[in-house]
Amino acid sequence: MADVAAVRGTGLDVSRVRADFPPLAEEVRPGVPLRYFDSAATALKPAPVVEAVREFLADYPANVHRGLHVLSERATEAFEGARLKVAAHLGVDDPAQVIFTRGTTEAINLVARSWGRMALKPGDAIVLSELEHHANIVPWQMIAAETGAVLRYVDLTDDLEYDLDSFDRLFDDGRVRMVATTGMSNVTGVRPPVEEIARRARGRGARVLIDAAQSLAHEGLDVVELGIDFAAFSGHKVFGPTGVGVLYGKRELLEAMEPVLGGGNMVLRVERDRAVWNELPDKFEAGTPPIAEVIGLGAAIDYIESLDAEAVARHERGLIEHAHATLGAVEGFRLLGPSDTAGKGPIVGFTLDGTHPHDLSHLLDRHGIAIRAGHHCAMPLHTRLGIPASARASFALYNTKDEIDRLAEALGSIKTMLRRR
Amino acid sequence: MDDPLYREEILDHYYSSPYRGRLERADHACDLDNPFCGDQIHVELAVDGDRIKDVRFDGKGCVISQAATSLLAERLEGATVEEALGLGPADVVKLLGMPLTPTRMKCGLLGWKAIRQALTPKDVTA
Numbered sequence: 001m002a003d004v005a006a007v008r009g010t011g012l013d014v015s016r017v018r019a020d021f022p023p024l025a026e027e028v029r030p031g032v033p034l035r036y037f038d039s040a041a042t043a044l045k046p047a048p049v050v051e052a053v054r055e056f057l058a059d060y061p062a063n064v065h066r067g068l069h070v071l072s073e074r075a076t077e078a079f080e081g082a083r084l085k086v087a088a089h090l091g092v093d094d095p096a097q098v099i100f101t102r103g104t105t106e107a108i109n110l111v112a113r114s115w116g117r118m119a120l121k122p123g124d125a126i127v128l129s130e131l132e133h134h135a136n137i138v139p140w141q142m143i144a145a146e147t148g149a150v151l152r153y154v155d156l157t158d159d160l161e162y163d164l165d166s167f168d169r170l171f172d173d174g175r176v177r178m179v180a181t182t183g184m185s186n187v188t189g190v191r192p193p194v195e196e197i198a199r200r201a202r203g204r205g206a207r208v209l210i211d212a213a214q215s216l217a218h219e220g221l222d223v224v225e226l227g228i229d230f231a232a233f234s235g236h237k238v239f240g241p242t243g244v245g246v247l248y249g250k251r252e253l254l255e256a257m258e259p260v261l262g263g264g265n266m267v268l269r270v271e272r273d274r275a276v277w278n279e280l281p282d283k284f285e286a287g288t289p290p291i292a293e294v295i296g297l298g299a300a301i302d303y304i305e306s307l308d309a310e311a312v313a314r315h316e317r318g319l320i321e322h323a324h325a326t327l328g329a330v331e332g333f334r335l336l337g338p339s340d341t342a343g344k345g346p347i348v349g350f351t352l353d354g355t356h357p358h359d360l361s362h363l364l365d366r367h368g369i370a371i372r373a374g375h376h377c378a379m380p381l382h383t384r385l386g387i388p389a390s391a392r393a394s395f396a397l398y399n400t401k402d403e404i405d406r407l408a409e410a411l412g413s414i415k416t417m418l419r420r421r
Numbered sequence: 422m423d424d425p426l427y428r429e430e431i432l433d434h435y436y437s438s439p440y441r442g443r444l445e446r447a448d449h450a451c452d453l454d455n456p457f458c459g460d461q462i463h464v465e466l467a468v469d470g471d472r473i474k475d476v477r478f479d480g481k482g483c484v485i486s487q488a489a490t491s492l493l494a495e496r497l498e499g500a501t502v503e504e505a506l507g508l509g510p511a512d513v514v515k516l517l518g519m520p521l522t523p524t525r526m527k528c529g530l531l532g533w534k535a536i537r538q539a540l541t542p543k544d545v546t547a
């Protein structure tokens with residue numbers, strides 16, 4: 001029998017996908033096409049997302065939830081429609097558990113402040129790991145300082161993966177109230193075993209927050225099946241606009257939590273000296289929301305859902321395997337994190353011996369190659385690695401193996417060019 | 422693909438700057454870092470009256486941050502303190518011989534900032 005998968009390739013028509021992302025057809029300079037390996041910083045936006053935002057701004061740019069006129073009704077419908085799409089994408093029945101924020105950062109800050117003020121007592125512990133982005137560290141430091149809670153860090157293995165035995169020991173004194181973990185490291189691509197983390201944490205009575213900023217661009221997140229309490233992600237990393245993100249929370253927690261921002265929309269009634277909070281999700285959405293961005297996010301979710309998720313996963317798996325093989329063959333290339341691709345997403349954090357990541361990304365840009373250099377808002381991880389900065393090539397569904405070959409070639413030529421003479 | 426910013430002269434300043442090292446006796450010194458990319462620079466100056474006698478630097482970082490500091494050291498040896506403080510970002514760019522993007526500017530100006538801070542009298546009453 002013919003191998004159906006082979007006949008269909010990966011089941012993802014990458015050239016058709018690429019046609020949806022206009023910058024991929026552009027030359028950054030005459031004769032130099034763009035190779036975009038910075039999707040972990042922000043993903044490119046497909047045409048339908050751009051069109052949805054344009055359409056709102058051009059055709060019905062009205063405020064939501066207030067006007068009774070045609071344009072406002074239409075805007076409200078599109079805005080709330082996006083909430084339904086996000087809820088369905090996360091496996092959530094009740095759209096009121098989906099709160100729009102400005103991004104992952106704001107979503108985690110909301111939980112840290114609101115849930116933290118309600119739940120944390122002096123000596124209580126919040127468990128983090130050094131894999132976390134600053135967005136999932138600093139808000140916890142701030143609320144710890146305010147409440148007298150403490151931070152505890154899970155040990156990582158030499159491959160920068162969770163050491164689950166050390167994780168268990170953190171619970172021995174029964175003080176852990178929250179485990180906040182990334183779903184995928186933005187530096188190494190490592191995917192902590194979130195199912196297992198959630199199961200163990202819940203078994204010890206701790207709440208669980210998943211920072212899905214990176215993972216959601218590559219895999220689904222079923223918050224109900226995982227049984228987690230909170231999840232956060234950003235629109236711009238899942239092919240949507242900047243300025244919008246999502247906080248998912250369990251209803252009983254969101255009901256009990258106090259709002260962080262006060263203003264319009266988050267109140268049912270305001271008297272001279274007090275106010276009554278609105279229902280979920282409005283209680284946490286003070287002020288005019290980023291309407292265009294939310295509608296764009298809805299279109300981005302539609303876009304993701306329109307693709308065969310399994311085929312996308314297979315394609316991206318092919319990319320990361322290819323990247324490990326070809327980049328790993330470049331002299332002086334040092335991969336950060338595990339060389340086994342099984343437990344990671346399509347992100348390659350690395351250094352190139354004798355080359356500062358900043359020079360590297362500058363010179364790669366001459367080849368039209370966009371990567372990121374720096375600490376990637378993960379200073380504790382870089383401190384642990386003993387390096388001030390690293391380079392990162394991150395891939396998305398629109399990248400190809402051929403592009404990765406160009407990256408490998410460019411790394412080689414840069415190494416030659418910067419050689420000490 | 423060559424990049425004029427990374428030409429041989431600049432790489433020489435990066436790999437084998439005669440100004441890299443420490444002074445026996447420094448009158449002014451300053452440490453600065455650029456958290457964005459982890460560049461670190463340490464500069465030392467020896468001054469005789471109002472003239473800069475010697476400049477040395479030390480640090481880790483990208484080619485641009487280190488080479489720019491070396492070029493500045495070369496430029497400033499023998500110059501007056503006033504002259505040194507009169508140099509601006511445009512002068513650093515001129516020494517590098519190439520315009521820098523805004524992000525790269527932070528690397529290019531790290532040594533310049535450190536030298537300025539080293540030479541700026543601290544307000545002891547503050």
Ligand SMILES: Cc1ncc(COP(=O)(O)O)c(C=O)c1O
Nearest residue numbers: 103104105133135186213214234
């Ligand atoms: C793992 C992770 N968490 C959080 C964030 C913060 O996302 P945002 O800046 O969109 O709020 C990022 C973005 O870089 C990230 O990679």
